[in-house]
Amino acid sequence: MKSDGSCSSARTAPRGACSPRPSSTGSAGLAPDPVVAPAVAAALFAEGVNVSGLRPRRVTPEELAAAWRVVALGCDPGALAPPGVEVLRWDDVPSPSEHYTAARDLLAGRIAELLAP
Numbered sequence: 371m372k373s374d375g376s377c378s379s380a381r382t383a384p385r386g387a388c389s390p391r392p393s394s395t396g397s398a399g400l401a402p403d404p405v406v407a408p409a410v411a412a413a414l415f416a417e418g419v420n421v422s423g424l425r426p427r428r429v430t431p432e433e434l435a436a437a438w439r440v441v442a443l444g445c446d447p448g449a450l451a452p453p454g455v456e457v458l459r460w461d462d463v464p465s466p467s468e469h470y471t472a473a474r475d476l477l478a479g480r481i482a483e484l485l486a487p
Contacts, residue, residue: 398433400445402426407467413474439484 406421414421431450434440439456440447443463451457460480466473 398427398429400429400447400450402428409468410466410470413466413470441480 403426406424406426411421429447429450434447434450434455435452437451437455439458440451441458441460443460444465446459447457460477463476464473
């Protein structure tokens, strides 16, 4: 959940991917902020990731339909996720805007678990 109480969801892989691991990832939200939170952008930049040219965006129905797994942070994509799409609710992830390091570490661990053979 972001600092304003809105939520994010991330599409982790297209449906029908040949590999058991995701072949693409993406990030989009149900109610995205107009810009990447300055604290998050600064923390990412300090780690070598420049997001200055990126803008948060709304997830599309087509992305959800193409996904085989959706990770939701602080929200319930509910009826937006088509039948058969696995939805993981990670509501305990702290707001990256307020607790960047804790959120990053928790997300990194969970993503590693998802990608583990």
